Structure formats: C-alpha cells, structure tokens
Amino acid sequence: MRLRVLGSNGTYPTPGQPCSGYLVEAGGTRIMLDAGPGTVAAWQEADPAGHLDALVVTHAHPDHCSDVFHLFNLLRFGPNSRSGLPALAPDGVAAALAAFLGVGEDHAFHRVFAWRTVAPGDSVQVGEAALAFAATQHQLPTLGVSVSVPGRRLVYSADTGPGGGLPALAAGADLLLCEATLQGEGADGGWPYHLSAAQAGTLAREAGVGRLLLTHLAPMLDPARSAAEAAATFGGPVQWAAPGMEVEV
Ligand SMILES: [Zn+2]
Numbered sequence: 001m002r003l004r005v006l007g008s009n010g011t012y013p014t015p016g017q018p019c020s021g022y023l024v025e026a027g028g029t030r031i032m033l034d035a036g037p038g039t040v041a042a043w044q045e046a047d048p049a050g051h052l053d054a055l056v057v058t059h060a061h062p063d064h065c066s067d068v069f070h071l072f073n074l075l076r077f078g079p080n081s082r083s084g085l086p087a088l089a090p091d092g093v094a095a096a097l098a099a100f101l102g103v104g105e106d107h108a109f110h111r112v113f114a115w116r117t118v119a120p121g122d123s124v125q126v127g128e129a130a131l132a133f134a135a136t137q138h139q140l141p142t143l144g145v146s147v148s149v150p151g152r153r154l155v156y157s158a159d160t161g162p163g164g165g166l167p168a169l170a171a172g173a174d175l176l177l178c179e180a181t182l183q184g185e186g187a188d189g190g191w192p193y194h195l196s197a198a199q200a201g202t203l204a205r206e207a208g209v210g211r212l213l214l215t216h217l218a219p220m221l222d223p224a225r226s227a228a229e230a231a232a233t234f235g236g237p238v239q240w241a242a243p244g245m246e247v248e249v
Helices: 039-046 068-077 093-101 166-170 197-207 223-234
Strands: 002-007 021-026 029-033 054-056 085-089 113-117 123-126 129-135 143-149 152-156 175-179 212-215 238-240 246-248
Touching: 002 039, 002 212, 021 039, 021 143, 029 129, 029 143, 039 068, 068 093, 085 093, 093 113, 129 166, 143 166, 152 166, 166 175, 166 197, 175 197, 197 212, 197 223, 212 223, 223 238
Parallel strands: 029 054, 054 085, 085 113, 152 175, 175 212, 212 238
Antiparallel strands: 002 021, 002 246, 021 029, 123 129, 129 143, 143 152
C-alpha cells in the first residue's frame, strides 16, 4: 500500500501547499481521502489518467472538502469524464455540498458522485481496500478512516481533539497520518477539537503505531519543530507529511 500526500496544510492553503488531501493506492485500488483546496490539481499531477475508485470526505469543513466542487466539474467536463464515483461521507455532507450548489437530487452532482453515508463503526470494502470509520472529537460530525489490505493498515485522523474514537481506530496501525494543528508549550490545553504535535505523538505511542506522519499543521508553523515535539512523546519514527511525499505503508 502506498500513500501520496496531495496537500497537508491545516485551515487554509499557502503557495505550493494545498490543504488536506491524500491518495491511497491499495494494490490496484485508488482512494482519495479528503479534497481540500488545491488537492484536485495535485491529484491530476499525480495521476494524469485519473484512476480513482472512491472519494472519502471526512467532514464538511472547507479545508477538507471545498475541492469536491472542482472534482465534480473535472469528472463531469474533463478529459476523463465519468459518473458513479463512490463518495463516502458522514451524514449531511453531501446535502450540504449540494445545498451550496443550489441543486436538487436530479442534478448531475448526484450522478457524477454515488454518495453514500457512512457512520462510526461502519466497514466498507472498496476494491482491494477495507475501510473502517470512527467518530473523532471535532466541532461537527467527523470520521477518522482506517484503510487496510491484508497485512498492512494505515489510519487517517481527519480532524480531532485528544478524545473520540481515533485512539481505538489507530491501535496497532502500521502508519498513523495524524493531524497536529498546534505546536509548543501550552498548546495541549488550548483547543479541544485539534491536537498539538506532542499530543499526536502521545496518541501514536499509546496506540502502538509503527510510524507517525504529521499533517494539518497550521500554516505558520515550522514542520521540523512539530516533528521534534511529536518524536519526543512518540519515541518512534515521525515525519511531516510534505506535499508530494510518497510513503510505502
Ligand atoms: Zn475540521
């Protein structure tokens, strides 16, 4: 299994750094996790042929889903047009996106994407990949995602505070792609809906994951400092999920 980082900025994009979006290649199956601003262009760069088997939208915050609109237009009008792309999201996300477009159930938005509501505890097979979902601690319904193939498993935190279902979902994962929005002393108590780098490291240690990739850093932060803070509490290998990075899981 392979993970490609399309973008990893938290909150807003900066030049050359899209927001959250990741391409998972599980055998011959390709799944896009989140579609933050800038990620659809990065996905086209990564795969000009546009092979995609499913989209997962973890929650309705724009830094995780605003490029759904551009993916819709690309799939509808672009060179590799198609319909029926499975799109998995928490309850209400598809309706919220459709409402922004002002379209009803009969619109192409509901044909280009085959929307499917997923809930905490659900398991979904997409091609060669087994997906599982858990509710995270965030301001609105948000799902952490586990993607596994026989013998290997990665878990993506989406956005989360230190509680919720992520710690259990992450237990024993080979790779944890974990948000680390905050940094530095005092960050741990500052915001219940996001993690500091140190908290991400603690979560990774307690979950017994093999490797930690930090993502969703607030754009002004120094990624090297976040990686050092997470390494101090994790005790295992830590990297920042730089845009364009590819890792074998
Ligand atoms: Zn969020």
